[in-house]
Amino acid sequence: MKRPENTRIHILNGPNLNLLGKREPEIYGARTLADIEADSIALGRDLGLDVALFQSNHEGGIVDQIHDARDVAAGIIINPAAYTHTSIAILDALSMFDGPVIEVHISQVHKRETFRHHSYVSLRADAVIAGCGTHGYTLALHHMAQLLNDA
């Protein structure tokens, strides 16, 4: 199997995801963002990916993280949280990123309130994973490895 030259993947997380584990566990589960980070780095190692995880409660913070990814990352996995449904700025920033973008939602957003059914980020995302719990990040990393190996 051909190895991609750049194996760096940034996993970006939006507002309130810093409180995973404490935040509405019946919806978002018991795992913390630190658990997801540790799991993702370990899985990345198995997949030959160099994974780094970021989080911001601020729209501009996420835009800055996407800009930073432009210089170093081969792919972005992003859970924009509530900004999914509101942020043209995040969509525009992702549109300037050249590599694969995978959108992740822990909950099944289409089963929830109608305001969660629309995603600006999906206009750019190459794949969308929703409703798989925090396992969605694992699925996203597997798919990212596939996309980069096929590129």
Ligand code: DQA
């Ligand atoms: C979320 C779904 C969003 O609607 C919500 O605002 C979040 C988390 C998810 O992972 O299921 O904060 O992106």
